[in-house]
Amino acid sequence: MSDDPTPSDAALVAAYRSGDQRAATELVCRHAKALGRYLYGAGAPAGAVEDLVQEALFRAFRALDSWRGEASFRSWLFRIGSNLRKDLYRREGKRIVLPIEDTDVTDASDPEGEAGASDMEQRLRAGIGRLPRLQREVFLLRAQQGMEYEEISTALGTTPGAARVHYHHAVKRLKEMME
């Protein structure tokens, strides 16, 4: 790894590709928790978040050749994570987010996950889980990551205008659901 105190993601990727494993560790430390929060917000069970994060990062490092820097490393990684969660959802054939009527049910096996979340968080998460996929992902990338529409559209393969519309629909529907 270079002596730069805060090397860019691109510099870390280049360092990893030239054999520096510390660069990969740094990338994981930078993005793992943000990715975990994104996946959790998108409906992944709290108990599955770490496995999903690990799998997404593994796939990302194996596919580094396909990251050409048009999108930020984080948004590219989130897209991989999102596809992974979608595949999981498709394989299981059901929504993995908790339905709102189940939010009072505590899970003793997961004390730091769903059971530890506030009622507000559970209701919000259930509401986000009911949004169409693009609305959900645009909303999370904007609300959690503070991404601009341009970057969101690159990450999700849509246009900035469409991303803006998805975001506004998501906010409107979530406000209605949270009333």
Next chain:
Amino acid sequence: MTEEELLQSAAKLGEDAVSGLDEQRVARAVLERLASEPVATPRRVGSTVRWLAGVAAVAAAVLLLVKPPTPPPGAASPASLSVLHELDDLSASELQLLLESMPASAAAPAHPDPAPLDELDTKSLERLLRSLEG
């Protein structure tokens, strides 16, 4: 709830869920997997069998599509959906091979294109509509 409150709640969403996530542990696991699972995984018997199953499913679907068993209007053919699902597992080169292996007649439409609608007179249009209604 205002948009501001909604965004504040969303920004905090998942903080508890990732509080126990150990990035160093994740990094170690990822690096170990990267070392033990090389990128260019050789295609093994399993993938070949899946590919052959895909070819067989496509061939069956081609037969069904050439002479479909009159599904109800608007219903998607289950065979087509099954084949589309099988195709998900094929690589671009395998899809290309598959396409090249299909007979030209299978790739062509089952029925020749009818005359453009705007060239039909009223009686012909009525006949066409009646035939579509069965």
